[in-house]
Amino acid sequence: MAAPHKLCMIPGPVEFHQDVLDAMATKATSHIDPNFIKTFGESLVMLKQVLMCKNGQPFIISGSGTLGWDMVAANLVEPSETALVVNTGLFGDRFGECIETYGGKVTHLHADAIGLAPTLESIAQAIKAAPTPFKIVTITHVDTSTGVLTDIKSIARLVKEASPSTLVIVDAVCSAGAEEIDMDGWGIDVVLTASQKALGTPPGLALLVASERAMQVFQARKSPPSSYFGSFAKWVPIMQAYMANKPSYFATPAVQLIISLHTSLRQILSRPLAERFEQHIKVSDDVKKVVTSWGLKLVPGSHALAAHTLTAVYYPEGVTAQGVLSSIAGKGVIIAGGLHPKIAPTYMRIGHMGLSVTAENEHNYVKTTLAALEAALRENGYTIPNQ
Amino acid sequence: MAAPHKLCMIPGPVEFHQDVLDAMATKATSHIDPNFIKTFGESLVMLKQVLMCKNGQPFIISGSGTLGWDMVAANLVEPSETALVVNTGLFGDRFGECIETYGGKVTHLHADAIGLAPTLESIAQAIKAAPTPFKIVTITHVDTSTGVLTDIKSIARLVKEASPSTLVIVDAVCSAGAEEIDMDGWGIDVVLTASQKALGTPPGLALLVASERAMQVFQARKSPPSSYFGSFAKWVPIMQAYMANKPSYFATPAVQLIISLHTSLRQILSRPLAERFEQHIKVSDDVKKVVTSWGLKLVPGSHALAAHTLTAVYYPEGVTAQGVLSSIAGKGVIIAGGLHPKIAPTYMRIGHMGLSVTAENEHNYVKTTLAALEAALRENGYTIPNQ
Numbered sequence: 090m091a092a093p094h095k096l097c098m099i100p101g102p103v104e105f106h107q108d109v110l111d112a113m114a115t116k117a118t119s120h121i122d123p124n125f126i127k128t129f130g131e132s133l134v135m136l137k138q139v140l141m142c143k144n145g146q147p148f149i150i151s152g153s154g155t156l157g158w159d160m161v162a163a164n165l166v167e168p169s170e171t172a173l174v175v176n177t178g179l180f181g182d183r184f185g186e187c188i189e190t191y192g193g194k195v196t197h198l199h200a201d202a203i204g205l206a207p208t209l210e211s212i213a214q215a216i217k218a219a220p221t222p223f224k225i226v227t228i229t230h231v232d233t234s235t236g237v238l239t240d241i242k243s244i245a246r247l248v249k250e251a252s253p254s255t256l257v258i259v260d261a262v263c264s265a266g267a268e269e270i271d272m273d274g275w276g277i278d279v280v281l282t283a284s285q286k287a288l289g290t291p292p293g294l295a296l297l298v299a300s301e302r303a304m305q306v307f308q309a310r311k312s313p314p315s316s317y318f319g320s321f322a323k324w325v326p327i328m329q330a331y332m333a334n335k336p337s338y339f340a341t342p343a344v345q346l347i348i349s350l351h352t353s354l355r356q357i358l359s360r361p362l363a364e365r366f367e368q369h370i371k372v373s374d375d376v377k378k379v380v381t382s383w384g385l386k387l388v389p390g391s392h393a394l395a396a397h398t399l400t401a402v403y404y405p406e407g408v409t410a411q412g413v414l415s416s417i418a419g420k421g422v423i424i425a426g427g428l429h430p431k432i433a434p435t436y437m438r439i440g441h442m443g444l445s446v447t448a449e450n451e452h453n454y455v456k457t458t459l460a461a462l463e464a465a466l467r468e469n470g471y472t473i474p475n476q
Numbered sequence: 477m478a479a480p481h482k483l484c485m486i487p488g489p490v491e492f493h494q495d496v497l498d499a500m501a502t503k504a505t506s507h508i509d510p511n512f513i514k515t516f517g518e519s520l521v522m523l524k525q526v527l528m529c530k531n532g533q534p535f536i537i538s539g540s541g542t543l544g545w546d547m548v549a550a551n552l553v554e555p556s557e558t559a560l561v562v563n564t565g566l567f568g569d570r571f572g573e574c575i576e577t578y579g580g581k582v583t584h585l586h587a588d589a590i591g592l593a594p595t596l597e598s599i600a601q602a603i604k605a606a607p608t609p610f611k612i613v614t615i616t617h618v619d620t621s622t623g624v625l626t627d628i629k630s631i632a633r634l635v636k637e638a639s640p641s642t643l644v645i646v647d648a649v650c651s652a653g654a655e656e657i658d659m660d661g662w663g664i665d666v667v668l669t670a671s672q673k674a675l676g677t678p679p680g681l682a683l684l685v686a687s688e689r690a691m692q693v694f695q696a697r698k699s700p701p702s703s704y705f706g707s708f709a710k711w712v713p714i715m716q717a718y719m720a721n722k723p724s725y726f727a728t729p730a731v732q733l734i735i736s737l738h739t740s741l742r743q744i745l746s747r748p749l750a751e752r753f754e755q756h757i758k759v760s761d762d763v764k765k766v767v768t769s770w771g772l773k774l775v776p777g778s779h780a781l782a783a784h785t786l787t788a789v790y791y792p793e794g795v796t797a798q799g800v801l802s803s804i805a806g807k808g809v810i811i812a813g814g815l816h817p818k819i820a821p822t823y824m825r826i827g828h829m830g831l832s833v834t835a836e837n838e839h840n841y842v843k844t845t846l847a848a849l850e851a852a853l854r855e856n857g858y859t860i861p862n863q
Contacts, residue, residue: 092511094503094505095509097503097504097505097506099506101728102504102505102506102507102728102731103504104503104504105503105504110501110502110503111501113500113501113732114497114498114500114501115497116481116484116491116492116497117484117489117490117491117492117678118481118484118489119484119486119489119810119812120489120679122482122810124479151538151539151540151543151679151680151681151682152538152539152543152705153538153705153727153728153729153730154727154728155704155705155726155727156538156539156705156727158704158705159703159704159705159706162704186704187704187705190700190701190702190703190704190707191702191704283728285728291504291730291731291732291733292507292538292728292729292730292731292732293538293680293730293732293733294538295538313577314577315577315578315702316546316577316703317542317545317546317549317573317574317577317578318539318540318542318543318545318546318574318705318706319546319705320577338815339542340540340541340542340543341488341489341540341541341670341672341679342540342679343540343678343679343680343730343733344489344678344679345500345678345679345680346678346680346730346733423506423509425506428725
């Protein structure tokens with residue numbers, strides 16, 4: 090790994106603050122060291138604050154966002170219970186597959202085309218058509234594969250009205266810490282996410298907050314949780330102990346990653362969250378304005394459907410993924426290719442969340458990226474239209 | 477976490493080499509960066525080398541040792557298939573519980589007392605008594621709760637002879653990288669471990685190597701794997717891609733932890749493994765000789781049953797856990813209290829693996845710990861006998 094650092098502008102992992110990286114190099118520390126217990130407990134509390142959840146149960150576990158799906162599927166869905174997946178891309182497909190692995194019955198509600206989201210009407214229709222109320226509805230807040238943003242506030246309100254017993258589950262892997270999520274205010278029952286995106290911490294942690302209602306549903310299970318490593322029954326006492334400043338043990342936590350997360354969460358909460366969300370909107374709008382002014386077409390079908398954490402944009406005609414990605418890498422910037430299997434070779438993804446947004450004035454990561462992309466497109470024979 | 481560093485002499489996490497810690501602070505790197513792909517692929521190969529497995533399938537996944545149990549239970553045992561747990565402490569209890577979570581039927585074979593291991597005769601008897609051959613036999617190589625070492629070589633040979641179809645699974649969380657494990661030579665089908673013990677890397681990774689035979693058994697499953705995040709079906713293509721120097725994606729790997737692991741594995745393999753194992757035996761023998769010369773009694777029932785990665789030793793009469801642990805912490809050294817629920821308040825555990833063994837001549841971590849412990853015992857009113 091001796092190669093010089095390239096600016097990491099993919100939709101996660103994102104660039105990390107130096108203090109966050111320094112925390113990663115913390116010397117060996119016992120997982121029941123009093124200072125670490127405090128750090129872990131505070132991280133759990135701060136996670137709830139970022140997600141605007143007062144009384145829910147937070148979990149921070151070694152893993153990735155994917156493990157959060159297992160936790161939902163193995164703790165909140167019992168065999169043969171039903172789930173509606175509001176599907177906006179690859180991550181809806183996979184969340185559904187995960188639920189099926191643990192015995193849940195899944196209905197996928199797809200939009201009419203890639204880049205769109207299922208309408209509120211179609212969701213209402215799917216709920217109405219279900220013979221019994223869905224146990225859960227899952228929504229990918231931002232699908233990292235398509236860059237589509239869903240209106241979780243309106244969907245949560247709709248589900249609450251049309252199917253009050255149904256739990257609203259939000260996959261916020263590519264949104265938590267950048268897009269507004271008001272768990273309490275919007276009636277969201279579970280938010281699951283990961284460390285390496287807008288929470289600004291290296292990859293390796295699964296984070297999840299479950300509402301009091303979700304925990305009551307868990308407590309009322311008839312069958313035991315169907316995962317061991319992802320079992321709420323195992324982890325709740327551990328998380329509660331850390332929050333109560335007491336030692337506890339189920340599996341050794343990722344001490345250094347958690348200290349690093351603590352550093353990042355403190356930075357995030359040192360400023361009003363509303364300001365942070367606004368910054369992400371502004372930078373995202375700027376990026377989208379620039380790339381569309383070049384004549385490129387966004388993958389999301391409208392401005393309202395476009396996430397503020399990444400820009401998914403088609404290559405112009407005659408320009409290939411291989412050409413652009415290697416050309417921009419040659420300029421010291423890494424962006425991501427497409428991920429949705431149906432259109433993967435035709436589009437690229439630029440991540441803009443966390444440090445690259447909040448410290449743009451200081452670092453110019455986004456400006457550097459756009460300049461490199463413009464040059465890469467020209468090198469690949471594309472003529473940027475006069476503006 | 478601003479407190480000064482205390483020497484971390486618990487049985488994991490252990491003290492880490494500065495190069496390993498520096499690797500933890502690697503700047504943001506894409507999980508499909510060509511340099512990282514190479515690093516990940518090499519780490520998988522080196523993991524097999526440490527475990528002396530030529531053709532098996534290695535896995536390195538965000539998680540902890542516990543996740544390795546889920547991977548065994550969800551991929552190699554089908555519902556209603558049977559497992560024999562050769563139980564030497566808490567970690568046997570829990571591995572069994574994990575297998576039951578995924579529908580396996582578990583028989584625990586306990587030793588006659590805490591500190592002992594089931595005899596070869598009793599294992600042969602249990603195999604003979606089973607109405608159908610066990611699908612797997614699990615053995616905790618070193619039980620971190622009791623400090624008991626099992627003779628996995630002899631047990632594997634016995635199982636191979638008495639029940640050839642049975643897979644031999646070794647939980648090597650507290651042994652891999654310190655105690656000899658010859659997967660190929662001894663006919664072991666799965667070794668699972670974690671990063672934070674004798675592999676000398678901060679916590680956050682589950683590591684597992686499955687033999688070709690184990691992978692054939694997996695391929696012959698009738699039911700799909702019963703975990704999503706821990707599914708061999710999901711991870712095999714990813715691990716094979718990294719080993720073939722190709723990009724791939726299922727869930728974002730813990731980039732920094734893997735670079736850190738790579739650093740540690742290179743250090744480990746820079747010297748003959750036999751030398752490393754000998755060093756661990758020597759330091760362990762020294763520690764045990766010293767503490768028994770003080771009149772203390774080891775938890776393991778004999779020298780042959782005592783692990784070389786930690787020393788589990790009873791407090792002398794009249795001395796409490798609270799007294800010794802806080803006294804030694806006051807001297808800048810952290811050791812662990814007891815963990816086995818039946819005897820937890822009566823004994824302590826000193827970890828000695830990885831850096832604290834291989835760099836003892838340079839750092840004197842073990843000597844420092846023994847001196848601090850001796851002083852702590854005296855402070856707590858214990859009279860060290862004349863020697």
